Amino acid sequence: MLIALLSDTHMPRGARRLPVACVERIATADLAIHAGDFMTLDVLRELEAIGPPVVGVHGNMDSAELRRLLPAERVVDAAGARIAVLHDAGPRTGRLERMRRRFGERADAVVFGHSHLPLHERAGDGFQLFNPGSPTERRRAPAHTMGMARVKGGTVEFELIALIPYTAS
Numbered sequence: 001m002l003i004a005l006l007s008d009t010h011m012p013r014g015a016r017r018l019p020v021a022c023v024e025r026i027a028t029a030d031l032a033i034h035a036g037d038f039m040t041l042d043v044l045r046e047l048e049a050i051g052p053p054v055v056g057v058h059g060n061m062d063s064a065e066l067r068r069l070l071p072a073e074r075v076v077d078a079a080g081a082r083i084a085v086l087h088d089a090g091p092r093t094g095r096l097e098r099m100r101r102r103f104g105e106r107a108d109a110v111v112f113g114h115s116h117l118p119l120h121e122r123a124g125d126g127f128q129l130f131n132p133g134s135p136t137e138r139r140r141a142p143a144h145t146m147g148m149a150r151v152k153g154g155t156v157e158f159e160l161i162a163l164i165p166y167t168a169s
């Protein structure tokens with residue numbers, strides 16, 4: 001199973017669009033997971049129109065309509081791997097262990113957003129944290145990014161993808 005991972009798209013804002021490479025990767029995926037801050041329901045619908053099912057959570061910048069529609073956190077079963085999704089995983093210090101305690105046996109990995117800073121951490125027992133960054137608003141990150149995850153035999157492997165941002169012509 002191939003999963004496209006997004007967070008912090010913050011659209012619409014000016015001429016901002018998903019980079020072409022991001023849309024292409026979503027289109028090849030079996031599932032898309034968005035870790036919050038779509039901003040509007042139209043953005044969720046735009047992602048759904050690309051093709052694979054979209055599973056998401058709401059973020060702190062999402063509209064009231066999205067907050068009613070999407071949970072603050074959820075656990076997704078993806079081909080036997082359990083992936084928790086939330087927007088804000090809290091302070092960097094102690095995050096890995098804090099998320100391990102929070103999700104306990106319910107999840108093998110946590111995908112989160114909010115900071116716009118890509119991150120991949122793995123605990124000794126295999127529990128993982130992954131932040132795909134943002135495909136549209138990099139802030140302090142070195143590049144616009146998204147993630148891809150491959151699930152095989154109940155095991156998830158994450159990959160960070162650097163993207164060339166969309167520019168209006």
